Amino acid sequence: MEKLSVIIIAKNEEKMISDCIKSVTWADEILLIDNNSTDKTANLARKLGAKVLEYKNGSYTEARNYGLKKAKNDWIFYLDADERCTEELKKEIKEILSADRLQDDKVVAYAIPRRNFVLGKELKHGGWYPDYVKRLFMKNKLQKWEGELHEEPVFDGKMGHLGNPMIHKKKETIPQMVEKTNKWSEIEAKLMFEANHPPMNIPRFCTAMFREFWFRMIRKMAFLDGSIGIIFAMYQVYSRFISYAKLWEMQIKTK
DSSP: OOOOEEEEEEEEEETTTHHHTTTTTSSEEEEEEEESSSSHHHHHHHHOOEEEEEEOSSSHHHHHHHHHHHSSEEEEEEEETEEEEOOOHHHHHHHHHHOOOOOOOOOOOEOOEEEEEETTTOOOOOTSSSSOOOEEGGGGGEEEOOOSSOOEEESSEEOOOOOSSSSEEEEOOOHHHHHHHHHHHHHHHHHHHHHOOOOOOOOHHHHHHHHHIIIIIIIOGGGGGGGHHHHHHHHHHHHHHHHHHHHHHHHHHHH
């Protein structure tokens, strides 16, 4: 069986990190890339057998690449502090590690579905399942991660999809979500501006908001998840609006 390294990037995650690490104690190596935590995150990780590596003031993409360099095993599994590996997913990953297949025909990366829990409730609609994320890789085929906002892996080979999901328990309250949106919308607006996005105007604002509303509420039926499903769907419309509003602000400043 080939060996597996789990890479977890965390900052001030003392409330979440223990359950995350406990879900992958079966792995051959657990690396916690600690991004300048000031709480008990690192100490809790060490007590559970993880190797803690300090990585200060780097972006999330850079931290992923740092973990890639430090991992020593054949396969790499990236996990966030608010995610959990289920027993079913563990079995499926172990089957991959033990599979006897020709190297030329081998899938070198896998996307994993996620069950998303927001404000204590699982979201099954609104586009939140299966919510595939690319997280499992052959180390010698994963070249790097790139991207300032939505980091993407660059790898040499085929990608497969696993059937069993991981658990994702979003820890933010609504005020924390708003704070996070304010931060990431700056980056998204900047990327759109640098890509020469057409000037924002009333029709473009309206169509952008309508597309997001249609996708979340009508096509993916977010309302079937009840009040939280509706709130979170409308929050996505709000997030989209904030990004475009910041883009508009950048555009008028350059006129």
